Amino acid sequence: MMRFDGQAPDEIALRLAQIALEAGRVLRTMESALIDKRIKDDGTPTTAADLAAEALIIQRLNEAWDGVPVVAEETSSTVQPDDYFFLVDPLDGTGDFIHGTGEYSVNIALIRGQRPVAAVVAAPAMGSIWIAGDTARRGSLPSGQDTDFAWQDTRVRPAPEADLVALVSRRHGDIATEACLSVLSIGTRRMTSSALKFCLIASGEADVYVRCGPTMEWDTAAGDHILCRAGGSVVGPGGVPLTYGHEDRGYRNGPFAAIGDTALAPKLDLPVAASVA
Numbered sequence: 510m511m512r513f514d515g516q517a518p519d520e521i522a523l524r525l526a527q528i529a530l531e532a533g534r535v536l537r538t539m540e541s542a543l544i545d546k547r548i549k550d551d552g553t554p555t556t557a558a559d560l561a562a563e564a565l566i567i568q569r570l571n572e573a574w575d576g577v578p579v580v581a582e583e584t585s586s587t588v589q590p591d592d593y594f595f596l597v598d599p600l601d602g603t604g605d606f607i608h609g610t611g612e613y614s615v616n617i618a619l620i621r622g623q624r625p626v627a628a629v630v631a632a633p634a635m636g637s638i639w640i641a642g643d644t645a646r647r648g649s650l651p652s653g654q655d656t657d658f659a660w661q662d663t664r665v666r667p668a669p670e671a672d673l674v675a676l677v678s679r680r681h682g683d684i685a686t687e688a689c690l691s692v693l694s695i696g697t698r699r700m701t702s703s704a705l706k707f708c709l710i711a712s713g714e715a716d717v718y719v720r721c722g723p724t725m726e727w728d729t730a731a732g733d734h735i736l737c738r739a740g741g742s743v744v745g746p747g748g749v750p751l752t753y754g755h756e757d758r759g760y761r762n763g764p765f766a767a768i769g770d771t772a773l774a775p776k777l778d779l780p781v782a783a784s785v786a
């Protein structure tokens with residue numbers, strides 16, 4: 510099996526960026542098409558765009574790293590994770606894709622031993638992309654045939670004493686999340702969809718994102734890595750980092766908080782989810 514010999518995490522992240530760029534171009538061409546959506550067993554929608562982007566990403570990952578399993582949202586039950594594997598959400602924020610807000614992302618993470626080591630989150634309709642291997646960087650998505658991303662290092666900001674900026678899901682909220690946020694001094698709540706929430710914290714534009722409702726590993730792994738490499742952290746109950754590759758629990762995450770300033774961690778009181786405790 511190809512084991513990424515000689516490839517540094519930053520180099521892998523650059524290759525993931527090219528794959529996400531290509532998938533993003535497919536998604537953009539499908540934005541204005543009449544989308545026929547299907548509601549899955551978990552109540553979330555899927556479309557032909559999710560499937561087309563996923564097929565392309567799997568093909569490209571297989572070409573680049575033959576034999577490394579790709580656990581992707583729409584086909585996750587057909588693949589077993591290994592010591593190294595990819596987690597892919599070809600279209601995170603399908604609801605937003607359907608409603609035309611543009612706040613959707615392509616998420617790809619390479620996992621090694623339950624933690625991400627390289628990742629990309631691309632927001633095709635917003636023209637932004639974030640990557641991390643060892644270093645977290647933000648870029649602009651090139652248009653046309655251009656392939657120059659114009660990367661810049663990205664970094665979290667220190668949390669202000671008061672008036673924190675919290676990011677909340679536009680479509681999924683719950684009482685436990687609100688209870689957790691209520692102990693923090695939040696000044697601004699900004700509704701944002703998809704893994705962009707991790708990336709905006711990684712870029713110093715927001716301070717905290719708490720999520721106690723259901724999410725899947727492919728929703729969080731790439732953003733988790735980018736935020737951690739930008740100086741922040743993503744923690745579950747007890748301040749423990751999230752781990753990935755839990756096929757036994759259907760790749761469901763427990764509650765978590767994403768924070769830019771790690772000094773916020775002791776203030777958090779996340780509920781323990783029975784299913785993943």
Ligand SMILES: Nc1ncnc2c1ncn2[C@@H]1O[C@H](COP(=O)(O)O)[C@@H](OP(=O)(O)O)[C@H]1O
Pocket residue numbers: 551552553554582598600601602603604678679680681701702703704723724725728
């Ligand atoms: N009931 C549920 N079960 C599992 N995942 C859910 C869910 N409700 C929402 N999600 C997850 O939340 C993601 C959207 O998050 P947000 O509201 O922050 O944009 C969805 O991503 P997809 O659009 O890729 O399915 C989905 O994975």
Ligand SMILES: [Mg+2]
Pocket residue numbers: 559582598599600601602603
């Ligand atoms: Mg998806």
